[in-house]
Amino acid sequence: MGRTVSELVSPLVGLWLLLCSWGCPGSAEPRSPPEKIAIIGAGIGGTSAAYILRQKFGKDVKIDVFEREEVGGRLATLTVQGEDYEAGGSIIHPLNLHMKRFVKDLGLSAIPLPSGLVGVYDGETLVFEQSSWFIINMIKLIWHYGFQSFRMRMWVDDVLGKFMRIYSYQSHEYAFSSVEKLLHATGGDEFLGLLNQTLLETLQKAGFSEKFLDEMVAPIMRINFGQSTGLNAIVGAMSLSSSDSGHWAVEGGNKLVCSGLLQASKSNLISGSVMYIEEKTRTKQTGNPTKMYEMVYQIGSETRSDFYDIVLVATPLNQKMSNITFLNFDPPIEEFHQNYEHIVTTLVKGELNSSVFSSRSIDNFGLRTVLTTDNSDSFINSLETKYSVRKKETPQSSTDGTYVWRMFSPETLTKAQILKLFSSYDYAVKKSWLAYPHYEPPEKCPSVILHDRLYYITGIECATSAMEMSAIAAYNAALLAYHRWNGHTDMIDQDGLYEKLKTEL
Ligand SMILES: Cc1cc2nc3c(=O)[nH]c(=O)nc-3n(C[C@H](O)[C@H](O)[C@H](O)COP(=O)(O)OP(=O)(O)OC[C@H]3O[C@@H](n4cnc5c(N)ncnc54)[C@H](O)[C@@H]3O)c2cc1C
Ligand SMILES: *[C@@H]1O[C@H](CO)[C@@H](O)[C@H](O)[C@H]1NC(C)=O
Numbered sequence: 106m107g108r109t110v111s112e113l114v115s116p117l118v119g120l121w122l123l124l125c126s127w128g129c130p131g132s133a134e135p136r137s138p139p140e141k142i143a144i145i146g147a148g149i150g151g152t153s154a155a156y157i158l159r160q161k162f163g164k165d166v167k168i169d170v171f172e173r174e175e176v177g178g179r180l181a182t183l184t185v186q187g188e189d190y191e192a193g194g195s196i197i198h199p200l201n202l203h204m205k206r207f208v209k210d211l212g213l214s215a216i217p218l219p220s221g222l223v224g225v226y227d228g229e230t231l232v233f234e235q236s237s238w239f240i241i242n243m244i245k246l247i248w249h250y251g252f253q254s255f256r257m258r259m260w261v262d263d264v265l266g267k268f269m270r271i272y273s274y275q276s277h278e279y280a281f282s283s284v285e286k287l288l289h290a291t292g293g294d295e296f297l298g299l300l301n302q303t304l305l306e307t308l309q310k311a312g313f314s315e316k317f318l319d320e321m322v323a324p325i326m327r328i329n330f331g332q333s334t335g336l337n338a339i340v341g342a343m344s345l346s347s348s349d350s351g352h353w354a355v356e357g358g359n360k361l362v363c364s365g366l367l368q369a370s371k372s373n374l375i376s377g378s379v380m381y382i383e384e385k386t387r388t389k390q391t392g393n394p395t396k397m398y399e400m401v402y403q404i405g406s407e408t409r410s411d412f413y414d415i416v417l418v419a420t421p422l423n424q425k426m427s428n429i430t431f432l433n434f435d436p437p438i439e440e441f442h443q444n445y446e447h448i449v450t451t452l453v454k455g456e457l458n459s460s461v462f463s464s465r466s467i468d469n470f471g472l473r474t475v476l477t478t479d480n481s482d483s484f485i486n487s488l489e490t491k492y493s494v495r496k497k498e499t500p501q502s503s504t505d506g507t508y509v510w511r512m513f514s515p516e517t518l519t520k521a522q523i524l525k526l527f528s529s530y531d532y533a534v535k536k537s538w539l540a541y542p543h544y545e546p547p548e549k550c551p552s553v554i555l556h557d558r559l560y561y562i563t564g565i566e567c568a569t570s571a572m573e574m575s576a577i578a579a580y581n582a583a584l585l586a587y588h589r590w591n592g593h594t595d596m597i598d599q600d601g602l603y604e605k606l607k608t609e610l
């Protein structure tokens with residue numbers, strides 16, 4: 106071979122050898138797996154990451170999952186008279202494929218959720234009321250809103266249909282280094298553009314009427330995200346898909362998926378609160394100085410620390426919530442100033458005073474869900490009957506004519522407020538949350554790669570907050586961590602994946 110060529114090539118080879126000394130695709134010796142991985146947060150994001158990381162890195166890596174409260178995070182139940190009810194994330198869409206697979210892998214059961222009748226309350230009256238007769242619903246919808254609800258379905262299906270491509274990419278193990286790249290790979294410029302548009306302007310441009318937006322769309326945003334149509338159009342479309350049928354939940358409570366994944370991944374749960382993360386150089390047994398992350402955490406009043414090769418953050422990163430300090434990073438790891446919506450869940454077992462909503466007697470009040478419009482001046486965002494996480498069969502009208510109702514409200518309800526809605530009640534329990542981001546497009550999504558081997562899962566909530574989104578982000582971060590560890594750059598941020606995988610079929 107000519108000298109000039111080798112002269113040109115050798116620096117590249119040198120660089121290649123340097124970069125690939127730990128193993129590159131196709132190189133004979135793959136880099137040995139990391140020794141220790143830390144995950145912060147044992148919600149659905151953190152626990153699905155543990156599950157995938159175990160599959161990718163094998164049985165020898167030690168995986169520690171830090172949780173300062175309960176395993177499950179925003180998947181949690183509240184107890185009323187010895188029965189548990191979902192207080193946070195409760196409904197799972199039939200096309201949430203990761204959740205579906207986890208439930209199957211873990212041997213858990215799905216409970217189909219009955220789709221009860223829905224009404225929309227504007228503070229004075231029910232502006233829309235579903236009927237148990239399919240044909241009557243059709244006529245009502247057309248009468249009230251023309252064919253807009255059918256057009257709405259088509260728009261939502263189109264948006265979600267593209268996003269479903271993510272499952273194909275992930276099953277082929279492709280990863281993305283940012284939320285924007287992940288979104289772009291599924292639906293292109295148009296889809297990513299929705300992140301910078303409000304749902305309101307998107308649907309107005311598409312010709313939907315004010316009446317339809319106020320009476321149908323806004324109430325769905327209020328129950329799902331405690332805000333109105335000013336949120337971005339991606340979360341808007343995902344939220345509208347909650348009006349589909351075929352929803353389900355996990356028997357025994359959705360949080361069982363988290364504890365199940367934790368156990369199946371053979372991770373070690375550390376019940377403590379992470380305070381600081383700092384990169385330091387350590388000498389491992391092999392004698393090589395290696396960069397690792399030192400994590401300082403608190404268990405009770407005791408402060409401890411440990412070193413990790415890779416760290417994944419699976420909780421919203423802000424002072425009010427996770428309160429994690431990144432020490433001495435250069436450049437510093439930015440604070441993400443995403444505001445989270447304060448939402449209170451209240452469960453009431455009692456008799457609804459249906460005359461608040463309608464002149465019909467309680468016996469003829471068939472609604473299982475009452476949504477509210479923005480101008481309703483209502484102290485609640487929504488009201489719905491909930492069934493215990495144990496019940497598989499369709500819920501009975503309880504023997505004493507009372508149901509358990511779940512309300513979402515921006516503030517804690519007073520006794521007087523509860524008595525405005527219920528003629529009488531036996532029990533009321535509540536839980537308050539910093540529930541999901543307050544969406545205000547244009548959205549700037551946080552980075553997935555915070556530092557060399559430090560990843561942020563929960564940033565995906567800039568696009569939508571849902572169990573499945575956390576699972577998708579966890580899957581992505583686990584694949585990304587794996588590919589970056591092994592230098593598989595050809596598996597990261599690939600263009601034209603949709604076309605490529607289509608021709609591979
Ligand atoms: C009221 C409500 C209703 C919802 N309804 C639905 C629904 O019907 N369907 C749906 O799909 N989604 C729903 N969601 C959204 C869904 O619940 C969330 O998107 C999802 O559960 C988020 O999971 P996660 O693992 O990303 O975060 P989280 O569940 O918040 O987990 C983060 C965990 O990290 C822990 N943690 C934080 N900081 C530290 C620290 N410093 N050290 C140690 N541990 C720490 C926290 O205690 C927490 O357990 C709802 C959410 C709420 C609040
Ligand atoms: C959305 O807006 C943000 C902030 O203005 C900008 O950084 C980003 O590039 C925009 N994204 C798209 C897809 O237009």
Ligand SMILES: *[C@@H]1O[C@H](CO)[C@@H](O)[C@H](O)[C@H]1NC(C)=O
Pocket residue numbers: 380424425428
């Ligand atoms: C955040 O953590 C620091 C110590 O790490 C503590 O002093 C402070 O009170 C915490 N802030 C909140 C809002 O929890």
Ligand SMILES: *[C@@H]1O[C@H](CO)[C@@H](O)[C@H](O)[C@H]1NC(C)=O
Pocket residue numbers: 458460461527528
């Ligand atoms: C039910 O609500 C109506 C209308 O707000 C009110 O007039 C009535 O007194 C209430 N009934 C009970 C039993 O609280």
